[in-house]
Structures are given as structure tokens and as C-alpha cells.
Amino acid sequence: MKSKLKALLENTIDDCFQQGILSKTPLPNYVIEVPNNPAHGDFATNLPMTLASSQKRSPREIAFVIVDHLKDDGNLIENAEIAGPGFINFRIKAQEWYRALSEIVRLKEIYGRNDTGNHQKMMIEFVSANPTGPLHLGHGRGAALGDTLSRIFSFCGYDVAREFYINDAGQQIKLLGESIFSRFKQMSDPEHPFPQKGYHGDYILDLAKTISEEIDLEAMPEEEAIHVCTQTGKQVMLDEIKQDLLRFRVPFDVWYRESDLYSSGQLKDALKIVKDREQLYEKDGALWIATTKFGDDKDRVLQKQDGQFTYFATDMAYHLDKKSRGFEHVINIWGADHHGYVPRMQAALSAYGFPEGWLSVVLIQLVKLWRAGQEIKMSKRAGSYVTLQELVDEVGVDPVRFIFLTKSNDSALDFDIDLVKKQDSENPVYYVQYAHARICSIFRKAASEGISLPDAPDGLLERLVLDEEMALIKRMASFPSLLIDICSSLEPHRLTYYLTDLAALFHRYFNLGTKTPDYRVLTHDSALSQARLFLVGAVRIVIGNGLELLGISAPEKM
RNA sequence: GCGCCCGUAGCUCAGUUGGAUAGAGCGCCGGGCUUCGAACCCGUAGGCCGCAGGUUCGAGUCCUGCCGGGCGCACCA
Secondary structure, three states, X not given: OHHHHHHHHHHHHHXXXXXXXXXXXXXXXXXXXXXXXXXXXXXXXXXXXXXXXXXXXXXXXXXXXXXXXXXXXOOOEEEEEEEOOOEEEEEEOHHHHHHHHHHHHHHHHHOOOOOOOOOOEEEEEOOOOOOOOOOXXXXXXXXXXXXXXXXXXXXXXXXXXXXXXXXXXXXXXXXXXXXXXXXXXXXXXXXXOOOOOOOOOHHHHHHHHHHHHHOOHHHOOHHHHHHHHHHXXXXXXXXXHHHHHHHOOOOOOEEEEHHHHHHOOHHHHHHHHHHHOOOEEEEOOEEEEOHHHXXXXXXXXXXXXXXXXXXXXXXXXHHHHHHHOOOOEEEEEEEHHHOOHHHHXXXXXXXXXXXXXXXXXXXXXXXXXXXXXXXXXXXXXXXXXXXXXXXXXXXXXXXHHHHHHHOOOOOOEEEEHHHHHHOHHHOHHHHHHHHHHHHHHHHHHHHHOOXXXXXXXXXXXXXXXXXXXXXXXXXXXXXXXXHHHHHHHOOOHHHHHHHHHHHHHHHHHHHHHHHOHHHOOOOXXXXXXXXXXXXXXXXXXXXXXXXXXXXOOOOOOO
16 A cells, blocks of 8 residues: 555656656755654655755645646545644555455465565574574573564565574684584593683583493594594584474574585685685795774784684685675674674675675564573583573473564563563554464354455445444555565564554444444345455464564464 | 664563654453353553654654674684
């Protein structure tokens, strides 16, 4: 609906340009929005105000011109009013709303899908946790966000690849092997030293036991034994991470190994390219890249004095590889503790001549876990943390995902596990799911009474005249444009609020019928019942589609 | 010291990219089920949108400076 109105408006402006009624200028940034106050119509635009300065005329004057020349061939608009300092408020014809409603039912599970992305190839890289321990809550937040963004982008016509970058080449992974090996040694010698910054979690001991049961670590040289611990530990952890993510309904298309960048020679190629662009230099026996030329606050080391490459070097090579695989836009979802890393990476990509905006980084703020009024500090090394899997077992996938997706990624999230458990039936996710289940129940009732959906709703939908019914239709009609907005703002939490709103409108509507039988969906008037069934059927579709995009189930019964 | 994020109702958080009268959930108080699901609905109370300036037709939203909280400032990953 909004896009129809937008096209109509821009046609009108074009026409005014052609006829010389308005002087021809580039179209400014303006908005078409659903006003907070219903008295201001179905849609409002500030277009006249944004045109005022370039036209050198008053906003209201421009508004009059636009309204006088509206090219409403499709008969979309009931009326257009000029209001306030220069808004135009539009009221849409009821017939258009009914048409929008039948579209929803016609399209069903693809309602809201669109081709905004035009098959643009994009990648979302997320989670990318070191395989040195189980996933914790922070990873879960990133997983939920990345997964839902992927779903929404796909739905909006982008060709999305989901990728997990495995940091399996550095110090951390070596430390994992040493930690496991040390735990193994401690089984016979409790005095055996434990690595200074080793991983203390119980899972390390479990790994030591499992590995030593299958392989005789004692029989091999220490170095080799540690290598075995490293390789096996890494693989086991990675398998566990994959399992946890699948249980959290988060699939990936590609698991990309940092170590492959070394073995494939891509790291060296990447360095050569940046060298050819004359952005490399040597200093103090190390190899540097001049990121300061591109906005970083200091230059960065790629190869250390000891000849080892830095993590930054492989990460650069990795992004070069993303580009060479043909991705036109890449989104990385990172923990906010990496924010200082963003300018560095952007600068490095500029040094390669990547176009600005090729990489978007979404930073997620910290998740803090509270239990019994105490903050539980999470540290893999200290071993005192609650895993994602434990939380999901305790609370359930649906509520956990919903809570993660309800907060803007810019705000730190306090996850009070007692509160979430205590309120489990009050979690907003159940409110939305309940609306879905309730509608399913109405359909069961209708079926038992022999009332079914009409094949063609023509002539029936005019029976929908209540404010509550029109409010539902209007809200549902904004679903597609909401999804498009989410793609540009990268803020999927807006979808959870939208669904809560829509569910509220439905529950209110439903409750009309508890007082007045004439307002029930199923009444003695069979045509009216069919029309209302059609309406709530559409609500079920939109809620179902929305929940699907959030990776949350839409139950028929609860 | 420098950089990023946050500060909105008692609590947890939204706020349609600068719009018209700032919202929701929880909590408090009071109402609503003999036929479509009460995991619901309706109503009351509760706000110097951290503070002070600025930008303009218009600021919770943008800019500057403070205050408070979180997170970063590696030849770690």
C-alpha cells in the first residue's frame, strides 16, 4: 500500500515538473508514514516541507499544488488533506484495503516476500566463535540476530549465504590442546602444572577423558600428544557448536576455516596484492599495513618479528576471499568488545580499494546473566558460565530467541534467568503465539459448524466495517514495508514489536465478542462469519510468517 | 587520556531514520467468562525523555559540552 502511494506521489510530482507547475529539482529525502494519530489519516507525508527550500515556496502552498494534481488513476485515495505546517494526510479507499486483505490470503506463506534485493549476492557472517568451548549467551544473541536477518534478507529477494568463520589457527586453539593435555596428565599426577591462561571449564576434563580412552597419549611424545589433543578437542568442540546451533534453529551454509587461508596460500596472495598497492612497509623487523591513510588511528602489524602472521592478517585475507567469491555486500555480526577492530578492518578494505559500504558491521552489546540477584560473570577461561544449551534446556528455544530479538542490538541485555523462568507464561512470545493458536481454534470451531472460507471473497469483505477490523487490515498491509525497512536498518527487533502489536489488535477484536455475540467471528449471519473468518485467517498468516522469520514456532494449540 | 554503545514510567525496554497529543510488557489499584481458547480484554495511577546549550517550521531522535553506567584502546585471538 505504501509503495503504491509512493509511486502515485512521485508520478504526481513528475507531472508537475513536466507541466512546469513546480520547478524541476531532485526529489528530496521525504517519508511516507503511518501517523500515530488515526485522525491524521492512513498515511502522511512531509514531502511538501522537504520541497519547500528548493522550490522557494511555502510548504502549504506546495501541498496545495500536489493535492490539486494528484494522479490517482488507480482510485487509491479517498481523500487528501493538508495539515499542520505542510503535511499531506491521505485516507485510502476501503476497497483498496479489502484488496490488500485478499492478497494476504491469496499469497499465504509468501505474503511479505518481495524482490527488493534483486538477487544481490550477500553474505552474513555471524557467531564465528572460537572452537575452544561451548557457546554461551552472547553467542546465542548473535546467532538469533544473524539467523533472523538472514531469513528476512532472503525473504526480501537477496541471495544470502550464512557463514561461520572458524578461528582454528592461533594461540587460543593451541591453548585448548595444552589445557586438555594438562588435565590428562593430572589424572595420574595432580601436581602437573596447568597452562597459565588455560581453559578451566569442566568440559576440558571431559575431553581429556574421552580422548585418552581412545588414544594412548602416554605412549607418544608430549608434543605429539598435545597436537592430538588440539586437533581432537577442536573437532569435538566444533561438532558440539554445530549441534547447539541447529537446536537453536540456526543453520549455516559454509564453515570456513582460518587454517585453510594458510594452506591454500591465500594469505600470501593477499599480502602481495596489498604490497602491490604500496600500502605495506617494514619497521622494527615486522611487516606493517598503512591503515592510518584510511582513517585508522595507527598502522597495524601483519607479520610479527618472529615471522608469525597476526590474526588481523588472516582476517584481511578472509575478507578478500569473500570479495573474490562474488559477494556484493557483506554483513559481519560481532560482539561489541570488538568495536575497536571495525575502523581497522574498514581501513584495510579501503587499502584494497573495496567500495565503501561493502562491509557492514553490526555490533551486539553484551549479554549479562543474572541469577538469584547476582551477576554471573562469564569467562571461558575461568569456566564459570552458563552455556547457550543450558539456557535453552531450561527456558526453551522460542522464549530465548524472542527475548534476544526484542532488544535493539545497541543495548546491553540483562538476562535474568529467574525472571524469565518465573514469567515463562508471561513472556511476550506466548502472547503472540496465543493469538495464532486462538485463530486456529476458531477455524476448528468453524469447520465443526460447516463454515468454510469462501473461494472468492468478492462482495463479502465489505461486511468488515468495524474499526477493529479495519485496524487489523491496515496493520497487516504494512508487513512488507516493515521487512524492507529492517533490511536497510539492520534492526530485526522491530519485527517482534510489530507482531506483538498485531496480536494485541487481534486479542482486542476477539474480546469484543465476549461481550456482544454480534461481534464474534462466527455469528448467525453466515456471510458475515465468512468475511470475518477471512480476516482472522489473514492474521494467522501474517503472524505465522512473522514468527517463521524470527525462527519461532507458530503453534495450533497451546 | 582517546574511541564506541547506553541513559525514556517503580522495573525491563520500544519509539516508524527529524514529525503532529512520548508508548508496550511486568508490577500497583479496580472491573470483565452459562456458547468462537481468561496464556485474553477494559479502565485508573505513574514522565524536567540524564543535565545545559545549539541547529529549524518542528528535537526523545541531529550537533557541542558536561554527568553517570558498560565496553574497548596489542607485534592477543
